[in-house]
Amino acid sequence: MPKKVLLYSLLILFFLVISFGYGFFLSFLDFNKTQDMERISGNTEALQLPEEKLNPGAKIVFVTRYRGCGHELQKENSADDKFLGYTKTQLQEEFKEWKVESFSSSQVILKREVDGICENHYYIGLYDGYVALFQGEPGKNSKVLEKTDIPAEILKEEDRRLLENGIIINSRDEFLKIREGLTH
Template sequence: MPKKIVIFIFMVALLISAGFFFGYYSAMFESKKPDDRSLKNAETIQLPEETLKPGARIIFITRYKECGHEKRSEMLVDEKYVGYTKSRLQEEFKEWKIESFSNNRVILTKLIDGICEEHYYIGLYEGYVALFQGKPGKDSKLLELTDIKAGILKEEDRKLLERGIVINSKDEFLKIREGLTH
């Protein structure tokens, strides 16, 4: 039995020593933490928001998701917008996202889920050759209806027009239209 008592006393002494060292080191690390009271009493300094200056530029970038094109336009800040902050400008242009803001230049962006106005195709509309804005098979807008009847066209030309011929400009339309009549 004496051997068990010695082991028991040794274990108790070990636990007491471990507790002492744990408490001591915890107290040491706790005292090195910053005092939370000093943070509670600190004042927050609010810097003034940047505002638009006369002569600043606002750049509008419209991105078209379907075709990947970008349309950019720019305006000089007139007296109405001088002094506007980023948040005030965002209220004014709700449908736009402010990509960057400084007192002399702002970039506003908008993403359109569609195609830009630069896409045209030639197709058939009610039996006549027509120019459309858009892409064949998608929502498109009739721009010009010609007096060329589909019935007088060669069969291969008519089949192409039924599917739609994608073109890049109205000038290209004029050339193709002229070729269809000769």
């Protein structure tokens, strides 16, 4: 019996030593792997490339999406001397209301969304007591394009109320049709 106890004790001791050694070996491998990763990440920071900058002749494209009509209008400008050499980060600081969609040394695309409708739409409304065609919403940065000879006082009450708020239209042809309908 004592031989069996001794044999079992030696087997248990053997498995404990093997288990401890295996655990130590795995932690040693993990430690080396961590050191290698730190060394690699340290090297990439040293090799980090400088940010790309705007070159002479670069284009800045402004894209505005209008929520009211769903249209996107795009305006392209040459980068003036002020922006030459700017990085993406510097441009984002300069144009805070815009999002830098893409950036390269030759072209930048800036995007934004705004409420309202784009300038490709017109409004029919009232101006100085007459039916008029507006570029932009009447009373809000609008421009009178055409003032008709149709006085507001001869319009049906319902038509007058609609025109007081302004009616959005898509073309001058649509304006001509509505104007003709108001007189009949």
